[in-house]
Amino acid sequence: MNTPLIVAVPSKGRLQENAGAFFGRAGMNLTQSRGARDYRGTLTGVEGVEIAYLSASEIASQLAAGAVHLGVTGEDLVRESIPDADAKVLLVEGLGFGHANVVVAVPQAWIDVRTMRDLDDVATHFHATRGRRVRVATKYLNLTRGFFARHGIVDYRIVESLGATEGTPAAGTAELIVDITTTGSTLAANALKVVEDGVILRSEANLVASLNADWNPGARAAARALLDRVTSAKLAATMREVKTRFVACDGAVVEEAVRRFRASAPFGAPTSSGMVTLHCPPDTLHALAVFLREKGAATVSVGPLDYVFAASNPLYAKLEEKIG
Ligand SMILES: Nc1ncnc2c1ncn2[C@@H]1O[C@H](COP(=O)(O)OP(=O)(O)OP(=O)(O)O)[C@@H](O)[C@H]1O
Ligand SMILES: O=P(O)(O)OC[C@H]1O[C@H](OP(=O)(O)OP(=O)(O)O)[C@H](O)[C@@H]1O
Ligand SMILES: [Mg+2]
Known part of the structure; x- marks a missing residue:
């Protein structure tokens, strides 16, 4: 069905x-x-x-x-x-x-911690001296476990956080966090910094x-x-449609246009009257129009394209x- x-x-x-x-x-x-x-x-x-x-x-x-x-x-x-x-x-x-990065962030006051390796040292030391493991507040339990394991860090414990994760170190319910950041302003407002090689995922x-x-x-x-x-x-959004017609417009002109301006000629060489349709990226558009005028075009029209249906659907x- x-x-x-x-x-x-x-x-x-x-x-x-x-x-x-x-x-x-x-x-x-x-x-x-x-x-x-x-x-x-x-x-x-x-x-x-x-x-x-x-x-x-x-x-x-x-x-x-x-x-x-x-x-x-x-x-x-x-x-x-x-x-x-x-x-x-x-x-x-x-x-x-x-866009958001899932990151490991620690208090800015941890000046000795720049890398995950440093974090590993601190975690081991923390466990040895305090008799308990550092707490990582996060809602990304699986991403955190996988990433910490890949970095060989075992001396930690996850505290599941369902909101206001960045506030947990200041509140005393965790030592560090794993959370998403976009502009970084929430981390900064909570005096946290991203560990240099602590970007788990660019999402x-x-x-x-x-x-x-x-x-x-x-x-x-x-x-x-x-x-x-x-x-x-x-x-379609990557190109504009360029149309012109002039007697001197021939295969050689189109070939040069394609080569110099990253244009394409989706419907082939100009007609016998010198009519041609080109597709051209926006950044070389003006240069292409100037070129066509130099070759003899009286008018070059440019328009946006809504769709370009190609044979393939990748x-x-x-x-x-x-x-x-
Ligand atoms: N600055 C950001 N803060 C939070 N999520 C962001 C941010 N930028 C992009 N995203 C993405 O948005 C998605 C989460 O969307 P949203 O917060 O709307 O849904 P939710 O988590 O299901 O809902 P809620 O957080 O209200 O429970 C995630 O994929 C996240 O990566
Ligand atoms: O790096 P920044 O630009 O500061 O953005 C990151 C913050 O934005 C999101 O919170 P949101 O406001 O969506 O609240 P939520 O945690 O309830 O989803 C996210 O959980 C971070 O706390
Ligand atoms: Mg959200």
Whole structure:
């Protein structure tokens, strides 16, 4: 049976607005309607899609469980909440928003601690002299355990923190923390510093696919269409369309334009009347127009592109390779 492609989108928080804008750029708009038990919606522009509005952390677990096909969530949440994440989900693409680093941070007053190695020494010394282990406050339990183990640090204990983690050293409930930081202002306000080699993960929002979901033919077709739109809108955003026509415009002129201005001629050489369409990155656009005028163009028009549909769909290809 063909059931819809279920796409999970953050229902609140800092990722919500950006997720809506991401689909919008690809010409798909999110609509929301309040259902009986949870929030459901639709996506305009693609058939057979159902939107599930969930919190960013819930999206990670629903992807792991295969309850949704695709989702927008942070890589930090994926890596933290899904053991052996690469076997259960595919990070289809980083979305360029929701940037945050998961870091190890210690009090600025710990002047001897610059590296994880220094932290190891302090932790060992702390245990030996105080008879208890240093406490690390975090909600990233798994990321912390894995990272500390890779650094050979064993003399510590995790104190689970569900909020205001940066305040725990001053409050006396932990000695150091693992948390996310974006601007660094919360760490600074709490007199904490990031350990130099203590960046556990550089996270951003990702479009994530579940490998455990029911990838029936209908769901695949909808995913293919959705990813086709994403790819073609993204490609279009990297270039402008340049059009001109002049008698002296021939293959040699176009070849030179392509070579010097990183342009492409998607529809080939100029017509017999010297009409040509080029695609050109924004930074070389003016230089290209000047060049075409020098060659004889009276008019060069430039316009934005909404979509460039190429024959290949690399995002879907990547997904298909995983789901078989
Ligand atoms: N400065 C930041 N602070 C917190 N999260 C951030 C920040 N920048 C990006 N993010 C990302 O946003 C995601 C968390 O989103 P959000 O806080 O909205 O959801 P949540 O954690 O499920 O909800 P809540 O924190 O309200 O319980 C994470 O992937 C995180 O990496
Ligand atoms: O490096 P900065 O730019 O200061 O941002 C990092 C802070 O922002 C987040 O908190 P948020 O305000 O989302 O509250 P929350 O912990 O309740 O999610 C996060 O948990 C950090 O505390
Ligand atoms: Mg949050």
